Amino acid sequence: MQSIIFVCLGNICRSPLAEGVAVKIAQERNLALKIDSAGTGDWHIGEPPCDGSIKVAKMHGIEITHLRARQFTKEDIERFDLIVVLDESNRVHVKSLGAKNIEKLGCFGYECRDVPDPYFFDGFDGFLEVYKMIEICVNELFSVKFCKAFL
Numbered sequence: 001m002q003s004i005i006f007v008c009l010g011n012i013c014r015s016p017l018a019e020g021v022a023v024k025i026a027q028e029r030n031l032a033l034k035i036d037s038a039g040t041g042d043w044h045i046g047e048p049p050c051d052g053s054i055k056v057a058k059m060h061g062i063e064i065t066h067l068r069a070r071q072f073t074k075e076d077i078e079r080f081d082l083i084v085v086l087d088e089s090n091r092v093h094v095k096s097l098g099a100k101n102i103e104k105l106g107c108f109g110y111e112c113r114d115v116p117d118p119y120f121f122d123g124f125d126g127f128l129e130v131y132k133m134i135e136i137c138v139n140e141l142f143s144v145k146f147c148k149a150f151l
């Protein structure tokens with residue numbers, strides 16, 4: 001089974017949202033994929049996703065409250081076919097651990113932009129924007145990387 005892990009900084013806002021969106025899209029497309037997420041930092045290990053991510057996911061029929069933050073490890077490089085980072089600092093971090101199989105989510109339909117970190121936003125509107133970007137980019141990523149014809 002092909003596998004993919006989304007990596008951000010805290011694994012409480014962006015990457016668990018990307019994980020939830022990816023699970024939904026994989027189900028819709030009938031793709032058998034192992035999907036996970038992790039953070040480069042260790043501040044939030046064991047915590048559920050942030051309130052804004054839980055809320056915006058719920059608004060789109062996606063449940064992510066059960067997810068718990070964990071830190072990305074060297075072992076993840078071997079365990080996953082594809083490491084998808086949410087911003088450039090995440091790329092630098094996983095690259096420093098030796099990863100080669102890295103893509104940046106924003107390069108799939110958003111001009112290679114970083115997914116902005118809603119943890120530092122004021123209010124909820126930023127989460128709506130981040131959700132939209134993640135949904136568009138995960139759809140495009142799956143079309144490019146996990147098109148059924150290639151599986």
Ligand code: 4NP
Nearest residue numbers: 008009010011012013014119
């Ligand atoms: P995330 O957001 O990387 O999208 O999960 C953050 C969450 C927490 C922190 C930074 C980013 N933090 O510094 O605690």
